[in-house]
Amino acid sequence: MKFNPGTGMLALCLATVIIGVPASAQTYPTKPIHIVVPLPPGGSNDVLARILAQKMSESFGQPVIVENKPGAAGNIATDFIARAEGDGYSIAVAPNQTVAVNPVLYPRLPFEVSRDLTGITLLGRVPMVLVVSPGKVAATSVAELIALAKANPEKLSYASAGSGSPQHMAAEVFKSMTGTRITQIPYKGSAPALVDLLGGNVDMMFCPINSALPFIRSGKLRALGTSGAKRVELLPKVPTIAETLPNFESDIWIGMVAPAKTPPAIINKLNAELRRSLALPDVQGKLAEQGIYAETSTPQEFTRLIASDQKRWAEVIRAANIKQE
Template sequence: MQFNRRTGMLALCCSAAFAAFTSPLSWAQDYPTKPIHIVVPLPPGGSNDVLARVLGQKMSESFGQPVIVDNKPGAAGNIATAFMAKVEADGYNIAVAPNQTVAVNPVLYPKLPFNVNRDLTGITMMGRVPMVLVVSPDKVQATTVAELIALAKANPDKLTYASAGSGSPQHMAAEVFKSMTGTSITQIAYKGSAPALVDVLGGQVDVMFCPMNSALPHIRSGKLRALGTTGSKRVELLTNVPTIAETVPKYESDIWIGMVAPAKTPKAIINKLNAELRRSLALPDVQAKLAEQGIYAETSTPAEFTKLIADDQKRWAAVIKSANIKPE
């Protein structure tokens, strides 16, 4: 009997020790023990890529492990999202998540091989990228948002705007603008933001809602005229340019970018990643690097970011239905 009692106690102690060693908290304390991959759903060079590389460097320094940026562009970001929905939920694959991929695409595309709300979970909001409403100065005489609205109303369907394709931030910003101003401006869709901008610069297209980092050099050179920014407040890099909301009350259509992980990633690891990303985004040198690209750091709790995704899906679903937007 004594032998059985001792054996049982030993087994119980071993079981407790094993449970502690394999618990999610233990994983988080040891994490990371190998390279972390940050998946970016768009090509190199844009705001999503800049955020991933700047923060990846800081994470590597803090964690003592390599942080590798994996660009997986294609299908409007759906290729990367599908990959994240199936990858192992161990914290070693996380993804940059702009609003297009996690808030617009899920309500734009009727059949996707994943469910964002079921398969992914938020880590943190990382930043916002205001867009700028720009016009070709040689082709469009409007110098203010009010003048552009008047011009569009006087010439329905004659003005054109460039977008990076159906469901892109440029497209959605324009559709919200048209809905709120009662204007009719014709979309010219391109396969990406770069070719769209080229044709606005060349005067082939009249108008574009352009990401700040892409528009700035051309605004400064005089090749584009900035009429308004899409955020709720003026941006430091263009203090003389009003927000569109100063003319069209409550208008807002920034690009926001966050970080997500597979839904079953241990909460302790999510919290550790959240703390590290928020620490990095608060650093003055990081904020300065991002601001140079027109990216404004903004963070959140995991729950807040997950809620933002769900709330924005409802918002864009209403816009898509109202404007009868179809995927390409």
């Protein structure tokens, strides 16, 4: 048989690629995958993890188990993943609070995000909506709220889910950009904060859209603006805050991370599967119903997003003199 140089070279290249990929990555996964969620069941992070777990299980032919490890503002779960084996069988949902805000707010954490974790992909964004208590606040627009706050420094109050929470950070960006003085009333979680807002005990709140939507529709809360770069389909008539306050943006983003020791081939396999799942129309539909908008990235892009957001929130935390509780 005559040797074909082109065929021989192709075979050599394929062999090189196969040899270069560890056997574990070629056969991965061969056992259940565990997705750790740093917050309690029922919230956006949990809903997103469970929808993806089902799709991943169907595709991989292995169980994908969601484990909730709440506590310490998400630091317990993040530390767990930072210490886990880097074999692709323990990964974690990573909202921006746990990997971009907490490392700045809690300087003595037992883990270091840039050293101990690696990004898999961005999963999606959860817009927040600035809502006010209609019985307490007369403002019907962002501009009116800013004018009211400037005319009454430290008279208005906002509810947050605690220091460093997305609600807190969004409000501090709003205050900084508008030059207003609004008092934070921190709570242990979004639920009690929302209850007090509905009860008229606080004036306003940046609230995840899925939590606020029923009360906006019933008239118990008044929506003034959304926190993202574009209007939200669930509230098409509500303007973005950026339409009044240019460049304002403070969405919650959610991604997936793995231990830093995880082989790149496994990271890439997980990235491809998560991006495939998030592109499915039924997945996007289910997420949109919860106010979650699918958005993906390469592992490198997500790792860069974490680093850039750490820098951004460090500046906000220093400027507002935010301390850990």
